[in-house]
Every structure is written in C-alpha cells, then in structure tokens.
Amino acid sequence: MILRVPSSIVNFFRELVPSGAKYAPDHVRRALPAIVAGMVLTTSRRRSMTAIGGAVHAARRDKATVSRLLLRRDFRSRDLHWEVLARVFKKLAPTIKRGKRDWLLALDGTATKRGSETNIKGAIQSEEAKTKRKNKKRKVGGPRTRKDGKSKKGRKTKYHTFLLASLTTHTGTRIPLPRHTCDPKDYKRQGGQKSRRDTQLDLAKILIKRVREIKPEGVRLVVVADSYFECAKLYAFAKQNPEDLVLITRTDSDRCFADETTPSKSNGERILDHGLSFDYSGNDFSRLDLRRGSEKTVRYRRYSARKPTSKDRRTYRLRHEARTVAGLGTVGIVYSWKTPVYEPRRNHRGKSFKVLFCSDPTWSAERIVEWYECRWTAIEILIRELKQQLGFADHTGQKLDALERHIDLVLLSFMYLEMERARILEDPGARPAIAAKAAASRTYGMQEVVRQEASRELIETMKESRHSERKKRLLNSFFEHLSGTHDTGWASAYT
Numbered sequence: 001m002i003l004r005v006p007s008s009i010v011n012f013f014r015e016l017v018p019s020g021a022k023y024a025p026d027h028v029r030r031a032l033p034a035i036v037a038g039m040v041l042t043t044s045r046r047r048s049m050t051a052i053g054g055a056v057h058a059a060r061r062d063k064a065t066v067s068r069l070l071l072r073r074d075f076r077s078r079d080l081h082w083e084v085l086a087r088v089f090k091k092l093a094p095t096i097k098r099g100k101r102d103w104l105l106a107l108d109g110t111a112t113k114r115g116s117e118t119n120i121k122g123a124i125q126s127e128e129a130k131t132k133r134k135n136k137k138r139k140v141g142g143p144r145t146r147k148d149g150k151s152k153k154g155r156k157t158k159y160h161t162f163l164l165a166s167l168t169t170h171t172g173t174r175i176p177l178p179r180h181t182c183d184p185k186d187y188k189r190q191g192g193q194k195s196r197r198d199t200q201l202d203l204a205k206i207l208i209k210r211v212r213e214i215k216p217e218g219v220r221l222v223v224v225a226d227s228y229f230e231c232a233k234l235y236a237f238a239k240q241n242p243e244d245l246v247l248i249t250r251t252d253s254d255r256c257f258a259d260e261t262t263p264s265k266s267n268g269e270r271i272l273d274h275g276l277s278f279d280y281s282g283n284d285f286s287r288l289d290l291r292r293g294s295e296k297t298v299r300y301r302r303y304s305a306r307k308p309t310s311k312d313r314r315t316y317r318l319r320h321e322a323r324t325v326a327g328l329g330t331v332g333i334v335y336s337w338k339t340p341v342y343e344p345r346r347n348h349r350g351k352s353f354k355v356l357f358c359s360d361p362t363w364s365a366e367r368i369v370e371w372y373e374c375r376w377t378a379i380e381i382l383i384r385e386l387k388q389q390l391g392f393a394d395h396t397g398q399k400l401d402a403l404e405r406h407i408d409l410v411l412l413s414f415m416y417l418e419m420e421r422a423r424i425l426e427d428p429g430a431r432p433a434i435a436a437k438a439a440a441s442r443t444y445g446m447q448e449v450v451r452q453e454a455s456r457e458l459i460e461t462m463k464e465s466r467h468s469e470r471k472k473r474l475l476n477s478f479f480e481h482l483s484g485t486h487d488t489g490w491a492s493a494y495t
Helices: 007-016 026-041 049-053 063-071 077-095 127-138 200-214 232-240 271-276 365-373 375-389 400-426 432-440 443-464 469-483 490-494
Strands: 101-111 161-168 174-176 180-182 219-225 245-250 256-258 266-270 286-290 314-325 329-339 352-358
Touching: 007 026, 007 077, 007 400, 007 443, 026 049, 026 063, 026 400, 026 443, 049 063, 063 400, 077 200, 077 400, 101 200, 101 375, 161 200, 161 375, 174 375, 174 400, 180 200, 200 219, 200 232, 219 365, 219 375, 232 245, 232 329, 245 365, 256 271, 266 271, 271 329, 271 352, 286 365, 314 365, 329 365, 352 365, 365 375, 375 400, 375 443, 400 432, 400 443, 432 443, 443 469
Parallel strands: 101 219, 219 245
Antiparallel strands: 101 161, 161 174, 161 180, 245 352, 256 266, 256 314, 286 314, 314 329, 329 352
C-alpha cells in the first residue's frame, strides 16, 4: 500500500487523458488514477479488485465499488484508450523531424483462461478441457477418484480471445493499442449485432486502418505477425497502401504458388517444399550474422544493460525471391535457416527452417528477417508482462463488459509506464541512476521506478507534516492501517 497516487500518474491523466463526461462519468474519471496506481504498484501475486481498490490509502475503495465502476455502461474505456492514443501521437509527432520513420506494429491474439468458477457469458470451453471430459465419460468404472475416495472433478477451463497490438516507435517507446474482442458465436451484445461477426483477421484490418488514420505524418508502419495473420485480406490492404504500410508474416505450411495469369488459383506447388529443396549450405543462400546490440533494428529492441557474449549471436542462411503466391499476389519470399534453436534450451548445433512473406517484394532478405525477429519481444513478451506484472487475466467478475474494461485499464497502465519512461529519458534534470534504470527497463523495472517515487513522496509528506496538522492525521491513519491497530503513535515518531 502507498499513501497517495504518485505525481507522475496524476500528471499523466492531466496531460493525456481527456476530461469531461464523454468517455466516463466524473466520479469514474476521478477514480481512474487510483485504479491505475493499484494495477501498477500492487505487489500481491493476483491483482484482485480488493487489492487494486486498497492499494492507495488516501483513495481506498472496496471490491464492490471497483466492480460497479467496471460494470457502468457509460464508461467507454476503449474509446478513452483511442483518445489517449491520438494525444500520444501528437506528442510524439515533433520527434519525426524529416524524412520517413519506421514504426513497428506487432499483432497477436491472446486468451484469458480461467477455471470453473467463471460464469462469464460467451466463454469458450478449451479443447483440452473438452478432451478430459470426454475421456472421463468413456472410462469404465465411473468417475476418477482420489486417494481419499472422493471423486475428482475435471477442470472446466474457459476463455475469451482478444486481439492485442503493440506499436514501437523509432525511439523505442512501446505503445499498446486498444484491444479488440473476438466475440464467441453464441454471444450477443446489447444494442444490436452485425449480420456477420468479425474474425481476428477482420479486427486486425480495422485496427491497422484506424492507426493509419491517426498516426503522425512521415511514419511508415511495419506490421509483423505470425502465420495466423497470413491472409489475402491483410496483404491486399497492405498493397493498397505501399507508401506507409509493409506487412511481414510467417507463411502457412499449406500455402502454394500460383501462375501470374491466375494469381488467385493455386498451381499445387507447396512453398514450404520448394524452400526445403534448396541446398542451404551452398551458394543458393547468403549468410547473415546478428549480434546482440549491433542490429540495424536495435532501437526497437529493449535490451538489458549486460554486455553481449558469443552466445548472443544468431546465424541465418537466407534466400530471397519475388513470386506469385495463391491468394496473395506477388510478394517477397524469404527462405531462412536459423542457428541456434531453442528446444527448449539453446542448441547451437541445431537449425530451424522458416518461410517469411513480405508485401513489398523490393525488401531484401536481411531486412525482412531483422524486422520479423522483433516480433517476439514486441508482442509475445509484452503479453507475458501484461499477465504477470499488471494482472491482465486476474479479473474475477462474471460479465464480459467488465472484463473488457479491466483489460482496457491494464493497457492504460502499461501506456502510463512507457510514457513515464520516455519522460525520464528526455528530462535533463532526471537523476542519473533513475535515467540509467529506465533506459533498459521493461514493465517490472518501471514499476520499481514508480515505487521509488511513491516512497520519496511519502518521505516528503513526513517532513511537511511537522507544519501541517492535516498531513499529520493522514500519516497517522496510514501507519495505523499498515499495522492493523488504532493507536500506534507511528506519526508522532516522525513529527
């Protein structure tokens, strides 16, 4: 628990979060800084509504109050996120002085798997849980039993799927984009429904299109995604906007070539088999050695302060060609052999094979591979940080709308941490130790920076309480709450 909301969070809301009741009622908007502080500074393993509401002593709220806040229909959290994003873009626009700048946009879907206690409407039963239930029914002799003789219930894990995206600027700032929910087939939202539900690919196109509309001038988006997003819909959209949009994905193993006269019809030749037919150790492939910290895309990677070693080198054998692919048209194709591989430990003797597509056939193989390499840290690690450090999957309510608002606030908390990091790096008066830590910090490191800020402000309040009766009473109640008593004399020791 901390005494008050840190000043950096208050300033973040004053500068970038819109005021007024357009996106949220006044009392909800006033509560948001404390909620974000709870998500950022809570040290408990699970960020429950009780933990979040009780993280700030001066703005404590019980579980029911936080729950009602997330259930309000007039709290338009995703629209609020889009408005904050537009203001962040305006703030970053002056950094694009001349020429074009490349920003990395990484896409991926994630699920919030939860146990059998969930009753959220529209939750999907996981395939693993379905298989366990089927095997349990087929087993002869009735239900499985434990050692104590009681029946063992199979875990009924359910989940919802969300499309997430991260935008990394040329200065290395990570900006989380608003989430999009993949509605289950049996779920109907209030207020009407489209005749056809949007798939993840539809939502990805909607997301990219909207980001293009509000991004600063002179920015080109380099979109990277896994093989799930390798589809005609996204590649056609990228080719319509070649000046400010490039799409790079891994290919589906069943994708085939096509003749130039009939680009939408497969000719039966599998691209994966075609790439494996080449001799990767011969002249058909060029060599690319990447070392930690020396890549051309190093600004988009958040490396720690440690020195690189010989084990940090990655070796690629590459072959590039521009050919017509069924459904995608003419794209750049990269056949890539990589060493080392992770299975799960690093193996420098093994090698792995991948085929990458690029919507711009003029991009070189080295350039495509370097940008696609950034995908792991840009979105996979980001999702892990959201779940482990900010409570992305910790919501315990029973309404999908409340779960969505909880996720929106988690993303807003992540936005605050990244903007605070950028502010510290740009501030010439920042403490050298804090600036050095922020330069290489990801989510956990920035949380430590904010906790240190809260501790410094607590000490300043202690000093000021010598001359302020109001702050003296506040400190006394704070220490009493921490100790669980009502007459401790904590405050008098400091005043």
